[in-house]
Amino acid sequence: MYELIHSGTHNDFVSLFKVKLNNHIYFLKKSLCEDDNYKILKEKNGFDWYLKWVSNIQIKIELKKSKYYELITPLYPGVNYKQNSRIIGNENVIERLVHYYAKKWPKDENFAIHGDLALCNIISNNQDIFIIDWEHFHLADKQYFGFDIFNMLFISLWYDGIKKFFFMKKCLPFLKKCYSMLFDYKEKENKLFKSPFLMTKKYILENSTNFGDGKNVLNKFIITTYDDDILKKLDRLIVNDY
Ligand SMILES: Nc1ncnc2c1ncn2[C@@H]1O[C@H](COP(=O)(O)OP(=O)(O)O)[C@@H](O)[C@H]1O
Ligand SMILES: [Mg+2]
Numbered sequence: 001m002y003e004l005i006h007s008g009t010h011n012d013f014v015s016l017f018k019v020k021l022n023n024h025i026y027f028l029k030k031s032l033c034e035d036d037n038y039k040i041l042k043e044k045n046g047f048d049w050y051l052k053w054v055s056n057i058q059i060k061i062e063l064k065k066s067k068y069y070e071l072i073t074p075l076y077p078g079v080n081y082k083q084n085s086r087i088i089g090n091e092n093v094i095e096r097l098v099h100y101y102a103k104k105w106p107k108d109e110n111f112a113i114h115g116d117l118a119l120c121n122i123i124s125n126n127q128d129i130f131i132i133d134w135e136h137f138h139l140a141d142k143q144y145f146g147f148d149i150f151n152m153l154f155i156s157l158w159y160d161g162i163k164k165f166f167f168m169k170k171c172l173p174f175l176k177k178c179y180s181m182l183f184d185y186k187e188k189e190n191k192l193f194k195s196p197f198l199m200t201k202k203y204i205l206e207n208s209t210n211f212g213d214g215k216n217v218l219n220k221f222i223i224t225t226y227d228d229d230i231l232k233k234l235d236r237l238i239v240n241d242y
Pocket of ligand 1: 005006016027075077123
């Protein structure tokens with residue numbers, strides 16, 4: 001049985017199906033035109049990188065290069081979160097993800113950016129965390145270590161209602177905690193160390209062609225719509241007395 005999860009939702013010609021076949025469940029991402037085959041390829045490269053450098057999960061991600069490329073990912077059991085997941089109420093899973101990233105993500109020339117890290121793109125269970133949806137994957141300068149975490153935190157903060165001071169104040173100690181889990185005094189070379197959110201925005205704007213097909217970056221990444229001054233203020237609150 002094929003269940004259509006989405007088709008063409010990101011302004012692209014890619015569909016996602018959940019397939020149930022002989023008691024086996026897998027996800028099938030399929031390009032619907034030759035021009036978008038490279039998106040499937042990019043996602044496969046992302047999974048390969050992840051399974052080589054970060055995750056120990058034994059899972060076979062299969063790329064089928066027929067006229068329209070297909071990516072087959074077995075169902076990974078666990079909890080998956082909604083797209084509009086906030087910080088408040090999800091502190092435990094976010095903390096787990098930050099810890100996972102801080103501990104496992106390469107900080108050397110093998111460093112890479114997932115580009116769309118969010119709670120809706122992780123599946124967690126008691127044993128492990130599995131990161132999916134590698135469409136924006138690209139190798140990057142190791143000085144941007146932390147990018148995926150601050151992008152994820154900003155998106156979640158936005159769903160908390162970043163403009164409402166009450167929520168900001170409530171989230172601050174948690175943001176500081178995440179910051180301190182990622183950085184210590186040895187990492188002053190890091191671009192995000194002094195201004196995590198501002199540099200996250202700058203990275204997206206300066207490297208937009210690395211994200212998906214390079215279009216719609218402004219619409220997709222909410223942080224790019226915020227003024228530098230607001231981001232600087234937020235950065236000062238988080239970095240200040242650390
Ligand atoms: N391997 C998998 N195991 C379990 N759930 C998955 C898997 N792949 C996709 N999903 C589910 O399908 C949803 C969409 O998949 P995703 O790869 O994130 O595509 P999209 O580009 O639409 O965000 C995920 O949020 C998750 O609920
Ligand atoms: Mg997704």
